[in-house]
Amino acid sequence: MSTLCPPPSPAVAKTEIALSGESPLLAATFAYWDNILGPRVRHIWAPKTEQLLLSDGEITFLANHTLNGEILRNAESGAIDVKFFVLSEKGVIIVSLIFDGNWNGDRSTYGLSIILPQTELSFYLPLHRVCVDRLTHIIRKGRIWMHKERQENVQKIILEGTERMEDQGQSIIPMLTGEVIPVMELLSSMKSHGVPEEIDIADTVLNDDDIGDSCHEGFLLNAISSHLQTCGCSVVVGSSAEKVNKIVRTLCLFLTPAERKCSRLCEAESSFKYESGLFVQGLLKDSTGSFVLPFRQVMYAPYPTTHIDVDVNTVKQMPPCHEHIYNQRRYMRSELAAFWRATSEEDMAQDTIIYTDESFTPDLNIFQDVLHRDTLVKAFLDQVFHLKPGLSLRSTFLAQFLLVLHRKALTLIKYIEDDTQKGKKPFKSLRNLKIDLDLTAEGDLNIIMALAEKIKPGLHSFIFGRPFYTSVQERDVLMTF
């Protein structure tokens, strides 16, 4: 690679990004391991600010550190490893995604990093998974791009007899820019509109004097039930920011503090973009009364999503976890395969068109009606409104309700763990589980399974098997045992 790389230069290409709000991100960098010179920074992205947050030299120094030691890298083929640094001496935290790739004929190690001030540690940690998931996917695509570009260049060199080495490898930068900027925007929006860790129940629907005061009883029941069934992952859309945010806060009551910090309120004036991976997010409809959800991003969320429209009081949900993960993986694979098969830059660039054109409305069948009723949430709502509002009684009752749910989830995990000898045996007795744990209502089972999935990832896939059938079919099969 070293022979093909541009000569070392102290100046590193830099993209300055103008953000509307405060940016907690200091910089993002793309570095690679040069076989002769060691770690080198290729590109820096930094928010455009009047005050220089970090000098280029400092950024380069830090980025080099992320690749230091990677000469000993021992990773599985195709692995994208995550490194996380808290360098108190420098007052920064760095998140680095380290990966191997073929670039210009040589296999080398690369690192895409984001740098934040150390003061943002508690802000960042709940969002770590979101950022990592998104950057990981763009790296997957970028890696293919790097590989293919080399092939194309070699062909061009053969055909044209000219060398344009200096241009090589540059095109991955725009691709990375296409994701680094949204990540910066996401962090910026979370800084301004993130849901606080503590929510006052007075700001939620649960403070109403009676059920149905501010929203329809059935709608509230469906919303909370489906929200819990989809692992606490919901999108709330509406025309009124106030109304949307009230539901957002209400749903966030059912999340843990860390999950709340990974949720976002609706912006009053203009709408945010949908962000994959947030737990609850409020989105404002446009002037035409619609909001377009990007299909791909909804699919790439770690959990299925509930779609709640507060204008028309509809609640729709995606299939359960195992189906969602399976669909997601198949979609990712097909996307990467399509990317791999693209024969020209135009074909590869087609992705951009798809990216901008992709849209999805919840009326399509990725979002379905909430089919499974539950008794847990219903009983909770029936009872909570009997308690006098304005006191701490309802908060306490809610905490008790959540405690019961979490304990049920833990019991379920232990039950399955015991029944299957920690996965050594297949799980066959779903009916017994339902009876023993009093989860005979499908909705109840879904809620507890969803909670269990969050603390024991892969439980759905393990219980419901490979999702070649729909979840309903699978469960029918299991019920026959």
Next chain:
Amino acid sequence: MISAPDVVAFTKEDEYEEEPYNEPALPEEYSVPLFPFAGQGASPWSKLSGAKFSRDFILISEFSEQVGPQPLLTIPNDTKVFGTFDLNYFSLRIMSVDYQASFVGHPPGSAYPKLNFVEDSKVVLGDSKEGAFAYVHHLTLYDLEARGFVRPFCMAYISADQHKIMQQFQELSAEFSKASECLKTGNRKAFAGELGKKLKDLDYTRTVLHTETEIQKKANDKGFYSSQAIEKANELASVEKSIIEHQDLLRQIRSYPHRKLRGSDLCPGETEHTQDLPSQAATTSDPEESADTDRYTCRPAYTPKLIKAKSTKCFDKKLKTLEELCDTEYFTQTLAQLSHIEHIFRGDLCYLLTSQIDRALLKQQHITNFLFEDLVEVDDRGEEKQESAPPKPSHDRPPSRSVEECPVPQVLISVGSCKSSVESVLIKMEQELGEEGSREVEVTESSSFDPQENLDYLDTDLKGSVSSGESIEVLGTERSTSVLSKSDSQASLTVPLSPQVVRSKAVSHRTISGDSIEVLGTCPSEALIPDNFKASYPSAINEEESYTGDGRGAIHCQAGLSPPELGEAEEGGSGVTPSQTDSCCIGREGGTLRVPLSTPGHTLSDEDGVVSVPPQRYRQKDPEFHVDFSVENANASSRDSGSEGFPAYELDPSHLLASRDGSKTSLDDHSDATSYGSSVTSASSDRTSSSAPATGPSSERHKKRAGQSALKFIRQYPFAHPAIYSLLSGRTLVILGEEEAAVRKLVTALSVFVPSYSRHAKPVKHWVSSPLHITDFQKWKLIGLQR
């Protein structure tokens, strides 16, 4: 499956389903696995089994200036834990980069070497091929003989679960910072001491050289200096310079920011001590006072020696060990803290997460905790970490005691988790035996809750507010009894503070106990008794009888324990003093001569009464269980036997976490990394097949059987629901039957539903053939009665 138009537009039908065969397929390294949770046939538990080590451990590594990165020690210090995992390679990986990257040594333009007090760096990284991920805490220690005076070290928490490390990052960081701070404080102290010695040596050398020079001067009558004299003078100058340099280093080490120490958990006493020493050393190094050797009083007498003025770097020298670099007390204390970290973070992430969520939610229920939870337990859980962190307790004592303090974290956790049970025993014992006084002392010692809080509680009780057990008891109706069981535990909380209140509660207790008694008859017909309930172990009765006569065996065993172990046994509620022996044995062993209390079934943790193991073994195990809390490296069999002490709570979710806490303190070092937490409570059938050697399979099996029996009971009998309701609501349930074994079995099965049922409090009478008295209903919540 997915029929959204835009998806179809993007992928095309065939593309989405399968990649075309005529195109080169996407290399797997560029793709994503279709099943993210490992491959075919994988499970959520198998994901973590790829690592070469059996469970999480802590590794301390150093970047040696002589040999490069090298592992120093692991916690636990057991080769079985890290197995075939290559510690050398991993040390190389985690120590290959100096993340602190601050200048230490001779800065350009500076006359003297400069010490920088660098902040610790924290890094999370992994080796995906080995399936090992680590939280790495980098720190720098000072060594006068090291290059640049620094020795880079790191402490790494190594786990197979990457998510665990990231999700627990802040907690890990906080705990490791404490350990690091402890290590660094000790190091500063040792470094200052080392400087003091060096200054003394230099001082002595200077004196010697000075004397020699003077002698040479006097001897020299030629008017010019000999080359030897010049050499001596140069040497003297070098010594002088070296003294100034070392004095400057002392000044620097003294200038370590005090706020850092105050902010940490380290005690101010140690801080002062650390600061005092260098100041003394500095003072004595002053030329005018160099003769005053008594100023080094805080250290053992040191005889200064003649040293060479110019220290030459030699690479064959032996570097100081970590223990030498730090004060031994601090080093021991650090190890204790690291053991504590290993204990609190070991096990499956899902249990860690759930316990954290649990704590957070319980805190929000402070106004109703008396109904559902043991408030003391809740508070203690919240404070568990602070209480059990080793630095704190040892700071309150002279550092030399820290060796004994090593197992403190385990002890405190165990006390916290067992406290409520101990107190519940107290209630029973007081009502029956009136021995509250002696027990009280014991319980109070093991309690750490806020007295004021309990006084408030007391007030609440006496006022008879809605939340008090008192008012509920006065009502004595079936409606009110729904919280009676909780009022029991509530009352028990007040016991250590006021025996009078306890007595009054005992009185009111009688009122309620007589009010509602559920009598459940077991069918005498064999046909209707499920197989599980049949007396398949006829030996049970004999075994119980043999127990009855052996009550005191346990005491003898405990008497043979070493003092710390005994202390733990005391805390665990085992009787030690003769006056307590009876009551304790009643509660725990049930092997005394008191007829109403001699329930042999209670001697065993699972109460099964069908154990075919010689009873003596249990008596031996029981004290060992307590030893377990205090002795970290106790053998595996004793630890497992300790786990037998827990009741079968498989069906009671509210006990899952509490049980886990218990298991945390008592579990053997051989439990596997992924789910040690469940091994005690879940009665998992694979427990016996796990790596833990010499487990108590029979007891575990019985626990599981109790749970299964309870399940079968629920499925079998239509009256199961009201029966369990009665138990849960605090009413006494009587099971009538002709066959003792069947009744015992059913009682055992249902005992999991008895509130306040634990290792210490067992309000269950498995079998009684004589007519019941009204007082029996005070004592027992579940009774097996001969028809």
